Amino acid sequence: MSLNRRQALATLMAGAALAGAAGGEARAQRIETSARIVILGAGAAGAALANRLSERLDGAVITVIDPRVEHWYQPGFTLIAAGLKPASYSVSRTTDWLPRGATLLAEAVAEIDPEAKTVTTESGVSVGYDYLVVATGLVLDWGAIEGFSLDLVGQGNGIGAVYASPEHAAKTWAEMDRFTETGGRAVFLRPATEMKCAGAPLKYAFLTDDYARRKGTRGRSEFIYAANNQSLFGVPIVNEKLRMLFERQEIGVVHDHVLKAIDPGAKTLTFDTPGGEETLEFDFTNVIPPMRAPEAVRNNSPLGWQEGPWSADGWLEVDRATLRHVRYPEVWAAGDIAGVPKGKTAASAKWQVPVVEDGIVSAIAGTEATETYDGYTSCPLITRVGRAMLIEFDYHNNLVPSFPGVIAPLEELWISWLMKEVALKATYNAMLRGRA
Amino acid sequence: MEELTLGTMIAVFEEIFGRALFWVMVAAAVAITAGYLYVLIRDRRVSWRKYLVAQIAMIPGAIAAVLFVQQVTNSGFRDLGGPVDLLVLLGVAAMGAVGAAILVYTVQSLIWRPEEDQALR
Ligand SMILES: Cc1cc2nc3c(=O)[nH]c(=O)nc-3n(C[C@H](O)[C@H](O)[C@H](O)COP(=O)(O)OP(=O)(O)OC[C@H]3O[C@@H](n4cnc5c(N)ncnc54)[C@H](O)[C@@H]3O)c2cc1C
Numbered sequence A: 001m002s003l004n005r006r007q008a009l010a011t012l013m014a015g016a017a018l019a020g021a022a023g024g025e026a027r028a029q030r031i032e033t034s035a036r037i038v039i040l041g042a043g044a045a046g047a048a049l050a051n052r053l054s055e056r057l058d059g060a061v062i063t064v065i066d067p068r069v070e071h072w073y074q075p076g077f078t079l080i081a082a083g084l085k086p087a088s089y090s091v092s093r094t095t096d097w098l099p100r101g102a103t104l105l106a107e108a109v110a111e112i113d114p115e116a117k118t119v120t121t122e123s124g125v126s127v128g129y130d131y132l133v134v135a136t137g138l139v140l141d142w143g144a145i146e147g148f149s150l151d152l153v154g155q156g157n158g159i160g161a162v163y164a165s166p167e168h169a170a171k172t173w174a175e176m177d178r179f180t181e182t183g184g185r186a187v188f189l190r191p192a193t194e195m196k197c198a199g200a201p202l203k204y205a206f207l208t209d210d211y212a213r214r215k216g217t218r219g220r221s222e223f224i225y226a227a228n229n230q231s232l233f234g235v236p237i238v239n240e241k242l243r244m245l246f247e248r249q250e251i252g253v254v255h256d257h258v259l260k261a262i263d264p265g266a267k268t269l270t271f272d273t274p275g276g277e278e279t280l281e282f283d284f285t286n287v288i289p290p291m292r293a294p295e296a297v298r299n300n301s302p303l304g305w306q307e308g309p310w311s312a313d314g315w316l317e318v319d320r321a322t323l324r325h326v327r328y329p330e331v332w333a334a335g336d337i338a339g340v341p342k343g344k345t346a347a348s349a350k351w352q353v354p355v356v357e358d359g360i361v362s363a364i365a366g367t368e369a370t371e372t373y374d375g376y377t378s379c380p381l382i383t384r385v386g387r388a389m390l391i392e393f394d395y396h397n398n399l400v401p402s403f404p405g406v407i408a409p410l411e412e413l414w415i416s417w418l419m420k421e422v423a424l425k426a427t428y429n430a431m432l433r434g435r436a
Numbered sequence B: 001m002e003e004l005t006l007g008t009m010i011a012v013f014e015e016i017f018g019r020a021l022f023w024v025m026v027a028a029a030v031a032i033t034a035g036y037l038y039v040l041i042r043d044r045r046v047s048w049r050k051y052l053v054a055q056i057a058m059i060p061g062a063i064a065a066v067l068f069v070q071q072v073t074n075s076g077f078r079d080l081g082g083p084v085d086l087l088v089l090l091g092v093a094a095m096g097a098v099g100a101a102i103l104v105y106t107v108q109s110l111i112w113r114p115e116e117d118q119a120l121r
Helices: A002-012 A043-058 A073-082 A166-182 A200-214 A237-246 A345-366 A413-432 B006-017 B019-042 B048-072 B083-110 B114-120
Strands: A036-040 A063-064 A071-072 A092-093 A100-107 A109-113 A118-121 A126-128 A131-134 A185-189 A222-224 A251-254 A258-262 A268-273 A276-281 A284-286 A330-333 A378-382 A386-393
Touching: A036 A043, A043 A063, A043 A131, A043 A345, A043 A413, A073 A166, A073 A200, A073 A413, A131 A345, A166 A200, A166 A284, A185 A200, A185 A268, A185 A276, A200 A222, A200 A237, A200 A251, A200 A284, A200 A378, A237 A251, A237 A378, A237 A386, A284 B019, A330 A345, A345 A378, A345 A413, A378 A413, A386 A413, A413 B048, A413 B083, B006 B019, B019 B083, B048 B083
Parallel strands: A036 A063, A036 A131, A063 A100, A131 A330, A185 A222, A185 A284, A222 A251
Antiparallel strands: A071 A092, A109 A118, A118 A126, A258 A268, A268 A276, A378 A386
16 A cells, blocks of 8 residues: 555654644536436445545435455554454444445445346345445355354364454464463465465464464464465565575475365364375464455356356456456456456455446546556564565566655564554544545 | 545544544644743743753653553564664654643643743743
8 A cells, every 4th residue: 555655654654744634635527417326235445435526426326235244454464463453453333434425235245247237135125236246255265165154163172263244363373372471383284276465374474473473372383384486475576585584484384275174173284285185283373364255246147257276266248457347347356356367456456446436427527537457455464473575576577665765665674563553444444535 | 546645544544543532632732732822932042951851851742652552552672673663763752752742831821821831030
């Protein structure tokens, strides 16, 4: 999040400088329309778009559809699972973030028919649209892991699941805290599908390592990271840095391991590997399942990729620069659901949202859209409590640092940690309100 | 849009501290600065005795600011990882020092009128 960094830097230099300053930036003129806009999902991308579109459009009928009463600030899950924040840190109410101008339909969408331009909810309510934004995020396919159930998390058996929810992140902390008191074998992993915040599994390995060292149990412990393929991270230059850091922290790596099953009694994880199944014992683990598009999108709509690597999981077939659907021009994707390389972070959503806003407003006004998205993805890669690397990159695997020459992307810095701790949630919230 | 505007900066600060607390803090900063300017204009000179006391206040001010930042961010001196971190640390310390100095100078001036200041000398 480019803005984040700068804003955060400003945070650190906060003082009387702002005294007397009046807020408010010049806004583009509001466009009159009676268009019906439906936004599926009120998460990071959906809430931000609802605010921005209602600000830009006068008279538009904006309907947001999302069944979840709670809004989750998911980047906070890592801090919760590290014992630094309570579960409530990530929880607010969905209705807190939606503009007065939008109507919330608190139901799950079951089906999308882009030919008839309608979406149908689980209770059978049908809503027509002129423009549709799909911002449902993704689903965590826990069922794909044999023997696993979320009830297993935090039962004193060493099983964690940081991704599942704020509550599960807190339960994972209880397990990690206990594990680092005694030591043993920790096994970390990631799924073979596309995933949100691909840095999060790595961060959690580093954080666990840090606690074990602080508590003096690291010497009696073994750390293993089971990578799903030949690398640790999709961006080569970052991958190489991580390889060095894992070596320094003595975190062993096994490659081409994809989690298949867990046996909570025997405390083993079974992986699919090119050479057949492999089983690893664990005393502590953070289970992360495959991630896919929600059922409504993947199976009950024709919006996903029809062929290629993303077709099986249902990611939306959109143009990678405009985020507009390639077959249904009145449909856009924003956030994790977009079938584009890179981009499954809240920071990406922040850069995608203005592009979708511009696309829709231009379509309504009959003008040419100009904003494009170049894959901006950011991930403050925590390497211990107190330090992080501010990694930002794009579609081309280039690093795109927000503060070139000031904050080095591949250096473990305190300032990067301060941003994650202080400025990230604030910027996220400002984004939700359409103000950042 | 991907630029830092005053509006987005204020939006982020409001989220960090909460809207009410943020504006109370801004008001406090404005009030202290205004008080400082007021006593300078009223007294038409800098009182060196008060200035000396204010200077002494800079040290605890700097230390308090650094410890406060470390406290709220679960971090410490050992986390400094590069030159920029040192600059941030010094920046935080400098802000604490200057803030404390202005506050102490102003409070002294408001309590003791310049005549009393002379008498005390
Ligand atoms: C552990 C963890 C750590 C992370 N760390 C970071 C980080 O450090 N930095 C960062 O930038 N990002 C991070 N992320 C990623 C970030 O949280 C997501 O990329 C971001 O939330 C995506 O926004 P979204 O709007 O696409 O999806 P979400 O915010 O997940 O919102 C999707 C919404 O759609 C709704 N929905 C789902 N299905 C339906 C349906 N059928 N009908 C109607 N509504 C539906 C859901 O209820 C939800 O409210 C992290 C994520 C996790 C889990």
